[in-house]
Every structure is written in C-alpha cells, then in structure tokens.
Amino acid sequence: MMISAEALGAVVVVATAIATLAPFLLIALFIRDWKRGSLW
Amino acid sequence: MTIAEDVAILPEGIAWGLLIAFGILWVLLGWYLGRKNKTAEDHMLAGRNVGLALATATAMATWVTANTTMTAPQLALQLGVWGMFGYSLGALGLILFAPLARRIRELMPHGFTSGDFIRLRFGKFTWRVFLGVSLIYAFGWLVSLAMAGGVLINALAGIDYRVGMTVILTVCVLYTLLGGLRAVIGTDFVQTVIIVLGVAFIAWLTIDKVGFEAIHFNLMEERPELLNLLFPAAIMFLFNNLFFGVGEIFHSNVWWSRAFAFGRSVGFRAYLLAGLLWLPIPIVAGFVALATPALGINVPVADMVGPLVAAEILGLTGAIVVFIVVFAALASSLDSLLAATSDLVTRDIYRGHIRKRASDHEQFRATKVIVVLLGLVTWAAASYRGELPVIGSLAEVLYFTGAFVASAIWPVVAGLYWRRTNPTGAGLSMVAGTTLGLISYFTIGFYVAALVGAAVSLVVLVLSTWLAPRDFDWRLLAEAEPRSDAPVTRGAQ
Numbered sequence: 265m266m267i268s269a270e271a272l273g274a275v276v277v278v279a280t281a282i283a284t285l286a287p288f289l290l291i292a293l294f295i296r297d298w299k300r301g302s303l304w
Numbered sequence: 305m306t307i308a309e310d311v312a313i314l315p316e317g318i319a320w321g322l323l324i325a326f327g328i329l330w331v332l333l334g335w336y337l338g339r340k341n342k343t344a345e346d347h348m349l350a351g352r353n354v355g356l357a358l359a360t361a362t363a364m365a366t367w368v369t370a371n372t373t374m375t376a377p378q379l380a381l382q383l384g385v386w387g388m389f390g391y392s393l394g395a396l397g398l399i400l401f402a403p404l405a406r407r408i409r410e411l412m413p414h415g416f417t418s419g420d421f422i423r424l425r426f427g428k429f430t431w432r433v434f435l436g437v438s439l440i441y442a443f444g445w446l447v448s449l450a451m452a453g454g455v456l457i458n459a460l461a462g463i464d465y466r467v468g469m470t471v472i473l474t475v476c477v478l479y480t481l482l483g484g485l486r487a488v489i490g491t492d493f494v495q496t497v498i499i500v501l502g503v504a505f506i507a508w509l510t511i512d513k514v515g516f517e518a519i520h521f522n523l524m525e526e527r528p529e530l531l532n533l534l535f536p537a538a539i540m541f542l543f544n545n546l547f548f549g550v551g552e553i554f555h556s557n558v559w560w561s562r563a564f565a566f567g568r569s570v571g572f573r574a575y576l577l578a579g580l581l582w583l584p585i586p587i588v589a590g591f592v593a594l595a596t597p598a599l600g601i602n603v604p605v606a607d608m609v610g611p612l613v614a615a616e617i618l619g620l621t622g623a624i625v626v627f628i629v630v631f632a633a634l635a636s637s638l639d640s641l642l643a644a645t646s647d648l649v650t651r652d653i654y655r656g657h658i659r660k661r662a663s664d665h666e667q668f669r670a671t672k673v674i675v676v677l678l679g680l681v682t683w684a685a686a687s688y689r690g691e692l693p694v695i696g697s698l699a700e701v702l703y704f705t706g707a708f709v710a711s712a713i714w715p716v717v718a719g720l721y722w723r724r725t726n727p728t729g730a731g732l733s734m735v736a737g738t739t740l741g742l743i744s745y746f747t748i749g750f751y752v753a754a755l756v757g758a759a760v761s762l763v764v765l766v767l768s769t770w771l772a773p774r775d776f777d778w779r780l781l782a783e784a785e786p787r788s789d790a791p792v793t794r795g796a797q
Contacts, residue, residue, distance in 0.1 A: 266528065266531045276511070283500050284508070300355075
C-alpha cells in the first residue's frame with residue numbers, strides 16, 4: 265500500500281507548519297511568563 | 305575513524321568560527337544565569353519554580369538530540385515514510401511522562417533525584433539495582449553524544465574527530481559547571497528555537513525547490529519501497545523505538561530532575577506541550593532525505609543525507625544552518641545529561657553511600673567536581689571509540705542500553721501508582737529484565753533488547769506483587785530529608 269503524493273504532501277506540510285510555529289509559541293510563552301514574573 | 309573528508313560540506317575555517325562563537329555564547333549565558341546560585345538546590349533544581357516557556361523548551365531541546373536531526377533523515381532514506389513517522393513516536397515518551405511528572409511533584413515536593421524516589425519507595429536493594437541501571441544508561445548516552453559530536457563535526461567540516469569531540473564536551477562541561485540546571489534550561493530555550501527554525505527552514509526550501517510531485521515520482525521510479533505503508537522492517541523498528549523511548553524518559557534523572565524543578569502546576573502541561581511540539585520534528589527533518597532521488601544526490605554515508613540535501617539546495621548557507629542546528633542539538637542534550645547525572649551521583653552515591661551527613665555546601669561543591677569528572681571520563685571513553693571492544697558504533701552504544709532502560713519502565717510506573725507493589729520484586733524485575741534483554745541483544749539482535757527487557761520485567765513485577773503484596777504510605781515520599789533508607793511496609797495483604 266503506497267502513500268500518495270497528496271497524502272505525503274499533506275502530512276509534511278502540516279508537520280512543517282507546526283514546527284515553524286513552535287518557536288514563536290515558545291517565545292510568546294516566554295514573554296508572558298516574563299511579564300508575570302514566573303520565568304523561574 | 306574519520307568519515308571521508310570529501311563528504312564534508314563546510315569549510316573548516318567557517319566551522320571553527322561557528323564553534324568558537326556559539327561556544328562562547330553558551331558559556332557566557334551559562335555563567336550569567338547561574339551567577340546567583342547559592343545552594344545545592346539552586347544549582348541542581350534551578351529554584352524549583354521553572355515556568356511553562358522554559359520548561360517546555362528544555363523538554364523539547366533535550367529530546368531533540370543529534371540523532372533526531374541526523375538519524376531521522378537516515379531512517380527516512382532506509383525505512384521510508386515509516387522511518388520518519390516511527391521516529392516521531394518518540395514524542396509519546398514525553399506525552400506519557402506528563403501525568404507522571406505531576407504525580408512526582410505532588411508526592412515528592414522536596415525530592416532531588418529519581419534515586420531518592422526509588423530508595424524511599426523500594427528500599428536499598430532496589431535502589432542500588434536502579435542506580436546501576438540508571439548510571440550505565442547515562443554513561444552510555446553521554447559517551448554516545450560525545451562520539452556523535454566528534455563524528456558529526458568531522459563529517460560536516462573535516463575537523464579531526466577527537467578535536468571536535470573535545471571542543472563540544474569542554475563547552476558543555478564549562479557552562480553546566482558554571483550555571484547548573486539554570487544554565488542548562490536557559491541555553492536549552494535558545495537552542496530549541498535555533499534547532500526547530502533551522503530544520504523547518506530547510507524543509508520549506510526543499511518543498512519549494514523540489515516539490516512533492518517530483519519527490520513522489522522519483523521515489524516510485526527508484527525506491528518505491530520507501531513509500532510503502534506496510535514495510536515490515538519499518539514497523540518492527542517503530543515498536544522497539546517506542547519502548548526504548550518510553551524507558552529512557554521514565555527512568556532517567558534527566559526527566560525526573562525537571563519534574564522536581566518545574567513549578568507546581570507546570571510539569572504536566574510542559575511535558576504534554578513539549579511532546580506535541582516535538583512530534584513533527586522527525587517528520588520535518590526526515591522528509592528532506594526523500595528528495596535525494598529527485599535531486600540526483602549520491603549518498604556515500606547514510607547519516608549524512610540531511611546535510612547533503614541542505615547543501616545541495618542551499619549551498620554554503622545550508623551547510624552553515626545544518627552545522628549550527630547540529631551543534632545546538634548536541635549541546636542541548638549533553639548539558640542536560642551532565643547536570644542530571646552529576647545530581648544522581650552527588651545525591652545517591654556521594655551523599656547516599658560515601659558521606660551521608662554531607663552539608664548543603666559540601667553537596668554544592670561535590671556536584672561541580674562530579675560534572676568535571678564525568679566530562680573527563682566521558683572524554684576518555686569517547687576518545688577510544690572503536691579501539692575498545694565494548695565501545696562500538698553510536699547505534700551499538702545506544703541500543704546496548706535498551707535492555708537496561710526498558711526493564712525500569714514498570715517498576716517506576718508501579719512505584720508511582722500501585723500502592724501494593726513488592727519492593728524486592730521491583731528490584732528483581734530490573735535484574736531479570738536487563739539480563740534477558742542483554743541475552744536477546746547478543747543472541748537475537750539489537751531490535752529486541754528493549755522489548756524483551758520490558759516484557760520480562762513486567763512479568764516478574766506482577767508475579768512478585770501478586771504472591772507477596774506490600775502496603776505503602778505515600779506520605780513517606782514527602783519527607784524533605786528522609787529519616788530512614790528502608791521503605792515502610794505495613795505487612796503482606
């Protein structure tokens with residue numbers, strides 16, 4: 265059973281999109297924690 | 305052994321510039337973050353109140369090793385789509401540890417190490433067995449990471465194996481020594497951002513410049529098995545990797561020390577979020593390898609496929625991005641392991657066995673001495689890679705520890721949730737699981753060591769508890785400084 269080009273593309277695009285957003289989410293959480301004084 | 309210099313994708317001068325610049329950055333950051341550490345608790349657990357952002361990033365960074373960035377593309381090239389999907393299931397270890405982290409923090413608000421838990425929960429015999437398992441694994445991982453550093457720097461830039469390995473190890477020992485867990489967590493945050501952005505950047509460019517149609521068409525022509533969803537070898541790999549990953553996280557003090565260090569309500573959310581954000585990384589890193597047929601790249605060394613694709617698409621920029629990502633990935637895991645292992649040796653060997661009345665100041669000083677000693681011993685072992693019969697390739701070192709870590713999964717889980725677990729049975733389950741796991745490693749193959757270790761350990765643990773259950777008072781785990789080494793049992797039920 266072979267994976268199609270569309271299915272492969274969909275999985276990879278979703279994974280890459282999450283990976284791209286992850287650092288920005290972490291930075292947003294960092295700023296939130298910093299403002300609350302709860303970094304450490 | 306030197307990987308052929310003709311595979312190197314980065315000029316040696318640029319590589320040295322990057323090593324020195326990032327090395328100085330990590331050491332300065334480590335010194336800055338750790339400058340206010342005054343007690344052993346500050347140094348080992350970063351003040352026990354780490355927030356969600358830093359907690360999530362450190363869990364992600366520690367789990368993104370050089371293996372993730374270099375081996376995921378290799379597995380995609382060898383095992384196809386299941387290679388990268390299977391590798392991404394390593395995220396389950398983080399996700400499944402989330403409830404355990406919450407439980408650990410609740411039960412042991414003053415705990416320091418995984419060894420503290422095993423000693424208080426199961427007593428001296430099981431504690432010593434666990435220390436053996438945990439230290440063998442930690443040392444195996446330390447040596448394999450140091451070896452990976454030397455191998456990858458040599459492969460990417462042609463720098464001598466021992467020189468590259470020594471530089472990476474020295475940088476990590478220095479900033480861990482200066483700043484303890486605070487330095488490790490702080491640098492992990494920066495390293496996570498660098499690693500994930502770098503990997504995603506290369507993937508987007510591969511998608512843009514090659515495209516899925518061309519990748520799929522060329523794979524169907526040249527390597528159709530890589531697109532097969534029923535590839536048997538890949539499915540076997542998936543299950544072994546699952547047990548190995550869960551075993552690594554559940555028992556290792558790397559993850560326990562973070563459970564103790566994260567804020568009271570942070571551990572569960574941090575591990576869960578880290579697992580979900582880590583899940584796509586092996587897919588993103590692995591996918592680029594599938595573009596090799598479309599790009600017409602000849603891959604002389606399988607684990608160099610990721611850097612080769614990046615260099616083909618991006619030229620020198622791609623090579624620089626890969627080098628920085630690999631350096632960050634290596635440092636983020638090596639520092640965590642150095643810190644967590646020195647904590648374990650300080651608390652459970654030095655204070656637990658050698659100097660039982662050690663003051664806080666003595667423990668603080670011992671932790672620092674032990675980090676340096678660990679660095680030296682790791683350097684010595686990694687220096688003789690391939691020259692000693694016991695230390696072989698990277699994969700051999702890592703998979704050898706599979707039997708050890710998988711045999712510790714059930715004693716840890718039962719210890720946290722099953723009040724009647726037999727303490728001696730927990731120790732025996734690790735001994736039996738490790739022994740039979742190692743026998744299967746040598747007689748059958750590396751891919752069954754973790755599976756056999758976990759299965760045998762489960763049987764021994766359940767049988768011993770069924771035959772001789774023991775009661776336990778959970779409140780005993782909350783002691784700040786335990787009065788006794790023996791677990792308190794309330795008689796057989």
